[in-house]
Amino acid sequence: MTIALVWAQDRTGAIGRRGAIPWRVPEDLAHFREVTGDGAVIMGRKTWESLPTRFRPLPGRRNIVLTRASGYTAEGAEVLADLEAALDLVGRAASVIGGGEIYSAALQHAHQLLVTEIDMLVDSADAFAPPVDLDVWEEAAASNWQRSSTGTMYRFLEYRRIDYSRR
Ligand SMILES: NC(=O)c1ccc[n+]([C@@H]2O[C@H](COP(=O)([O-])OP(=O)(O)OC[C@H]3O[C@@H](n4cnc5c(N)ncnc54)[C@H](OP(=O)(O)O)[C@@H]3O)[C@@H](O)[C@H]2O)c1
Incomplete structure (x- = not known):
């Protein structure tokens, strides 16, 4: 099974502000669609609620929403109270798609991090990616820096968990 964390961050690791993503880079949305494929996507309740209703559930993918609130319903998605239970459920491949709380909880389980760097410094951010420990x-x-149709510079990075048994 492969668990990937997929996020976009500014230069300091900010991923959100007031329940939304603080930039517009359509090329990253296309990248997100491509890397999440037809697998399961696991997200926190706040990220689910941040999706525009027309994109909810994310089409073609099994949508899983995590909340500790009993009785919460999310139309078109499965609702679970436990990250480990969600990972057990999804089988071959899962993408964890945020937000900050869920990335932090899922990092220990992940094999791959797919990070889009956005060349910005976001003021008053309130959601953050977990730090990527290079040990x-x-x-x-790493792709080259590219310019979005909106003018913002961005690049794609992929991290893999170091396999010390092979060194
Ligand atoms: N830039 C990006 O790539 C990206 C991606 C996704 C989201 N975002 C942004 O990130 C922000 C949201 O992130 P966030 O950290 O505030 O919220 P979040 O991680 O999306 O959701 C947090 C909620 O998930 C539930 N939860 C957390 N840990 C859990 C666990 N271990 N088991 C079960 N449920 C758990 C709780 O829901 P209850 O309170 O209901 O119990 C908690 O309040 C938004 O601004 C969004 O736009 C950015």
């Missing part, structure tokens, strides 16, 4: 993660791929 644990190695950069496996």
Whole structure:
């Protein structure tokens, strides 16, 4: 099973502000669609609620929403109270798609981090990616910096968990 964490962050690791993503980079949305494929996507309740209703559930993928609130319903998604139970449920491949709380909880289970760097410094951010410890993660791929149709510079990074048994 492969568990990937997929996020976009500014230069300091900010991923959100007031329940939304503080930039517009359509190319990253296309990348997100591609890397999440037709597998399961696991997200926190706040991220689910941040999705525009027309994109809820994310099409073509098994949507799993985590909340500790009993009785919560999310139309078109499965609702679970436990990250480990969600990971057990999904089988072959899962993408953890945020937000900050869920990335932090899922990091220990992940094999791969797919990070989009956005060349911005977001003011008053209130959600953050977990720090990527380079004793644990190695950069496996990095695209060149590219300019979005909106003018914002961005690049794609891939980290893989270091397999110390092979060294
Ligand atoms: N830039 C990006 O790539 C990206 C991606 C996704 C989201 N975001 C942004 O991130 C922000 C949201 O992130 P966030 O950290 O505030 O919230 P979040 O991680 O999306 O959701 C947090 C909620 O998930 C539930 N939860 C957390 N840990 C849990 C666990 N171990 N088991 C079961 N349920 C658990 C709780 O729901 P209850 O309170 O209902 O119990 C908690 O309040 C938004 O601004 C969003 O736009 C950015």
